[in-house]
Amino acid sequence: MIAKLETDGQGGPTVRLFNGPPRPIEVSEEVPLEIHDLTVAYHKKPVLWGIDLSVPKGKLVGIVGPNGAGKSTLIKAVMGLVSLSSGWIKIFGLPYKTSRTRVGYVPQRESVDWDFPVNVMDVVLMGRYGHLGLIQRPTRADRDIARESLEKVKMLPFANRQIANLSGGQQQRVFLARALAQESDLYFMDEPFAGVDAATETAIVTLMQELKDRGKTLLVVHHDLPTARNYFDMLLLLNMRVVAFGPTEQVFTHDLLQATYGGRLTILSEVAHEVKQRAT
Amino acid sequence: MNDFIPHFDFQRVFLAPWTANNLESTAWIALMGFLVTAACGLVGNYLILRRMALVGDAISHSVLPGIAIAFLLSRSRSATAMFVGALAAGIVTTVIIEVIHHKTRVKQDSAIGIAFTTLFAIGVILVSLFAAKVDLDQECVLYGEIAFVPLGEFTSFAGIVLGPPSVVRMAIVTLATVLLIAVFYKELLVSSFDPGLAASLGINAVLVHYALMCWLSVVVVSAFEAVGAILVIAMLILPGATASLISQRLPVIMGLTVLHAALSSVLGIHLATWLECSTAAAMVIMASTLFGAAWIFSPTDGLLRRWLRKRLAEPAVEPTVQMPQNS
Amino acid sequence: MKTDVRTKSSALRFVCRWAALVLLLLGAPLCARADKIGDVSDINILDQAIRFFTFQDPAVRYALIGSMLLGITCGLLGSFLVVRKMALVGDALSHAVLPGVAAAFLWGIARDPAAPKDPLAILVGATIAGLLGTVFVGLIKQTTRLKEDTALGMVLATFFSVGVCLLTMIQRLPSGNKSGLDKFLFGQAAAISAADVQLMAIVTGVAIVVLLLFYKEFLVTSFDAGFARSAGFPTVLIQNALMMLLAFAVVIALQAVGVVLVSAMLITPAAAAYLLTDRMHLMLILAAVFGLVAGSVGAFLSFLGNHLPTGPFMVLGASAVFGGAFLFGPRHGVVARWWRQRSRARRVRRENTLKSIYHVLEQREFQGEGVSLNELAQRRRETIEEAKQQAIELQRYQFATLQEDGDTIFLTPEGWERACSIVRNHRLWELYLTNAANIAVDHVHDDAEKIEHVLGDEVVRQLEKRLDYATKDPHGRLIPSVSDLRKGQSPAERPAEAVGYGRRL
Known part of the structure; x- marks a missing residue:
């Protein structure tokens, strides 16, 4: 190992190169997520290819692309859930391991077994686990935070309900509450709108706006193009590579979407039509 | 320790079994081993395809109470009683699994575990309570008595002496298995691969499922005497798994399954002769060893092949799709 | 209510911790004294039962304590298998330990042919073999196209046959025949020695302590491994720790339950607990209790006969518990479900009768309040007898009163309102289907027949709004709206001189 990351006595992170003296490194509060030359492959087939990305603070970013474009994989790569073939990822200027308490994660709803014997409160409390020590148990303060998070997604009345007895939208809200309980600065959400009712969708959008207004950064995998334009400040068009990344109004153009989706989506023509209409 | 692993003597291990005195019994044992492995392996291929390998395990365990109860009720060891008992046990197991799985939130894996252990426990208790009456003992239940196959009276039909009754029975079952697969090849394939498509073609997937389970019980129960209730799972899965490492085409897999059966049966006899074990x-x-060999040396996807490919083809990652242009 | 929940869960935690401590303390003195295994032959059932319950015989004591300990450990760890859908991994693991057990025996024979059984050597050998088995399953899954079930089946069969091979080779040895190795196949609680109990107590203690300390970690990785990893939990390590503990549980259960059936002690009590509770910690406690009960029942039953294997009886005990939970569980039980279904069916029938009464009244334009049984029966296409039964049923729920001569029914205010709301649901839904879903008018009735009984107030209000508070259904009949009814025909708002619906007995 040539470079080693550690913490000095004062709590600031330092880097040690070639066993030299520890040097402080720049912790960038302004760049919550920075990705350089990221390549991820499953069974030698690349899923993500040479991703370079620098997400500014306090933005609501939508990750958009066709099926198999590597949207979920990108999030998983950042969270360290898949191994990287090349490149590096920094969260607030630090490796994920060091700054993971600042990251909140909302996985896809299908990724867990909803028959699992836990109730809503248990799931939301799990959001606090990352802040607890190895054998520490959630304290009263943690429970209060969990309760507040539930209140924010209007699920407090369901706190003692077993999670199987919730509707899809309610389940998604529970996941959201768990992410809120993580009290993070950077949130990753994997298709939070998949299979939820209209009311929940609105609630989620409102919540995202609120989080953004409080200076949090959100990256949200989204697959519905027409709504993507209204929901997000910035869009990341992804199809194995970064096709485009920038403010929504600049990125949401016919050519770029065409480049992202290829010619294969019928929905594309509808959207393009809408884009044209708005332009004229 | 020396008397634990007997000295390896080529003459004793490889030649003696096939010389005049032992030839007949070796041949019967090898034939029985081949028939059991081939029949089980052919049916097992469909279990593997349908991701039901462990349902096979469950059914092979639960035929025990079926046989025990059938013997107790009929007070005989007739083949009919045995098959009826096994069929009933097979259906009961399948039904229990389905009921637990569908009526509660217990998942299928737990349902399988509960169903077969319960039935097997009942079988073991019956066997240990009425060992004399059912003429089964715990060792036989565990790993069978294939070495005893050539002993006892031979079956004869129309004056012609055919062979030991269990071998004759197994041969009929194996032939029937081959025949059934040949006749219902299309139905089995479609319903294993795509139940939705099967339904649209008018194939009753539930019926195929139950029929497969029933036939599985028949195969398992005829193999029971030779290999017991637990080792059957090996015969069901290993040939098909080995074959599917080498080929991806079902007819080829079927052929390789039969080849695997023949090899493992003969090699097994020699291993048992050497080590003086079951x-x-x-x-x-030996069947597992063959699987291991296929795992390492398989020309399409073997470990060795993978390793070589990794060594030769750097860099490992190559874009395989035309990239959209960055703009 | 919030504080109630908090105190309840902290009380539970308190109980958990104390139970663990007491168990540890109990285990220690009981296994301190070592005696020879008692002679368990040629005694009749009653004597055996007495012997069992007086606990004078140390062999009985060891057998019982051992069975209880293994039940607790298996129940606790098996719970994680069940919720993680890994039940069959437990099965493979338990078969895979056999070569390890045989190797440990071999080592024992080489060391001391007179007493080849060394619990610690068996623990080590079996754990290594079991873990090796799970490693192979993982390797096969990663490097071939074979699916998990096939990999599990193959590893199970291969390891088991290696074990059987070694076993038959050991039994050939002069000292091997008496080694008691065969007891490991179907289990013999009577063969549990003081040293075994000691080891079992230690393993149980370790399992309980680890689960108490790392409950949070085990819970979050079992529920959502991706999230757990993102939050920085060493999920691979936790998974391995769980496998390790499972291997321990299997090994201490081997002696009494046997290799073949040990997976049942992992799966069945836990699955029974899974049917009864919605909280993981309660499930753990229940599974431990069920395991304990199954273990002691099995030990007792096998003790009654001569040379009966213990394992199958324990498994049957566990299966009986599962059967009980399956049938009589308060929420997921078959009986409870059947009961709920039945009461729902009866409610639907009641509501249909109310609806028919409404229809009869509507047909005569709400002239006259009483509906005769004859009219009702005609409307429902039933016999008078059946109509009368329904009328009595309605009366029981205070939806209607039956006239003294038993011939005419009058709705009560509650009954009237209920009838209106059912009809309203029905007609609103019909209208909604024809308007919004473009379904032909003659096709909407059947669907509405079902939906009318399940629409909640909230949905009805939304429907009304969506339909612009329409007053007529697609067949042109009036939709009884709440306000209209209150003003017009509803008994509460009708002039005092009107008689009929509203008369209460």
Whole structure:
């Protein structure tokens, strides 16, 4: 190992190169997520290819692309859930391991077994686990935070309900509450709108706006193009590579979407039509 | 320790079994081993395809109470009683699994675990309570008595002496298995691969499922005497798994399954002769060894092949799709 | 209510911790004294039962304590298998330990042919073999196209046959025949020695302590491994720790339950607990209790006969518990479900009768309040007898009163309102289907027949709004709206001189 990351006595992170003296490194509060030359492959087939990305603070970013474009994989790569073939990822200027308490994660709803014997409160409390020590148990303060998070997604009345007895939208809200309980600065959400009712969708959008207004950064995998334009400040068009990344109004153009989706989506023509209409 | 692993003597291990005195019994044992492995392996291929390998395990365990109860009720060891008992046990197991799985939130894996252990426990208790009456003992239940196959009266039909009754029975079952697969090849394939498509073609997937389970019980129960209730799972899965490492085409897999059966049965006899251990277990060990060989040396996807490809083809990652242009 | 929940869960935690401590303390003195295994032959059932319950015989004591300990450990760890859908991994693991047990025996024979059984050597050998088995399953899954079930089946069969091979080779040895190795196949609680109990107590203690300390970690990785990893939990390590503990549980259960059936002690009590509770910690406690009960029942039953294997009886005990939970569980039980279904069916029938009464009244334009049984029966296409039964049923729920001569039914205010709301649901839904879903008018009735009984107030209000508070259904009949009814025909708002619906007995 040539470079080693550690913490000095004062709590600031330092880097040690070639066993030299520890040097402080720049912790960038302004760049919550920075990705350089990221390549991820499953069974030698690349899923993500040479991703370079620098997400500014306090933005609501939508990750958009066709099926198999590597949207979920990108999030998983950042969270360290898949191994990287090349490149590096920094969260607030630090490796994920060091700054993971600042990251909140909302996985896809299908990724867990909803028959699992836990109730809503248990799931939301799990959001606090990352802040607890190895054998520490959630304290009263943690429970209060969990309760507040539930209140924010209007699920407090369901706190003692077993999670199987919730509707899809309610389940998604529970996941959201768990992410809120993580009290993070950077949130990753994997298709939070998949299979939820209209009311929940609105609630989620409102919540995202609120989080953004409080200076949090959100990256949200989204697959519905027409709504993507209204929901997000910035869009990341992804199809194995970064096709485009920038403010929504600049990125949401016919050519770029065409480049992202290829010619294969019928929905594309509808959207393009809408884009044209708005332009004229 | 020396008397634990007997000295390896080529003459004793490889030649003696096939010389005049032993030839007949060796041949019967090898034939029985081959028939059992081939029949089980052919049916097992469909279990593997349908991701039901462990349902096979469950059914092979639960035929025990079926046989025990059938013997107790009929007070005989007739083949009919045995098959009826096994069929009933197979259906009961399948039904229990379905009921637990569908009526509660217990998942299928737990349902399988609960169903077969319960039935097997009942079988073991019956066997240990009425060992004399059902003429089964715990060892036989565990790993069969394939070495005893050539002993006792031979079956004869129309004046012609055919062979030991269990071998004759197994041969009929194996032939029937081949025949059934040949006749219902299309139905089995479609319903295993795509139940939705099967339904649209008018194939009753539930019926195919139950029929497969019933036939599985028949195969398992005829193999029971030779390999017991637990090693059957090896015969069901290993040939098909080995074959599917080498080929991806079902007809080829079927052929390789039969080849695997023949090899593991003969090699198993030699291993058992050398180590002086249970013949059925030795056959399974050889079957596993063959699987290991296929795993490492398979021309399409073997470990060695993978390793070589990794060594030769750097960099490992190559874009395989035309990239959209960055703009 | 919030504080109630908090105190309840902290009380539970308190109980958990104390139970663990007491168990540890109990285990220690009981296994301190070592005696020879008692002679368990040629005694009749009653004597055996007495012997069992007086606990004078140390062999009985060891057998019982051992069975209880293994039940607790298996129940606790098996719970994680069940919720993680890994039940069959437990099965493979338990078969895979056999070569390890045989190797440990071999080592024992080489060391001391007179007493080849060394619990610690068996623990080590079996754990290594079991873990090796799970490693192979993982390797096969990663490097071939074979699916998990096939990999599990193969590893199970291969390891088991290697074990059987070794076993038959050991039994050939002069000292091997008496080694008691065969007891490991179907289990013999009577063969549990003081040293075994000691080891079992230690393993149980370790399992309980680890689960108490790392409950949070085990819970979050079992529920959502991706999230757990993102939050920085060493999920691979936790998974391995769980496998390790499972291997321990299997090994201490081997002696009494046997290799073949040990997976049942992992799966069945836990699955029974899974049917009864919605909280993981309660499930753990229940599974431990069920395991304990199954273990002691099995030990007792096998003790009654001569040379009966213990394992199958324990498994049957566990299966009986599962059967009980399956049938009589308060929420997921078959009986409870059947009961709920039945009461729902009866409610639907009641509501249909109310609806028919409404229809009869509507047909005569709400002239006259009483509906005769004859009219009702005609409307429902039933016999008078059946109509009368329904009328009595309605009366029981205070939806209607039956006239003294038993011939005419009058709705009560509650009954009237209920009838209106059912009809309203029905007609609103019909209208909604024809308007919004473009379904032909003659096709909407059947669907509405079902939906009318399940629409909640909230949905009805939304429907009304969506339909612009329409007053007529697609067949042109009036939709009884709440306000209209209150003003017009509803008994509460009708002039005092009107008689009929509203008369209460």
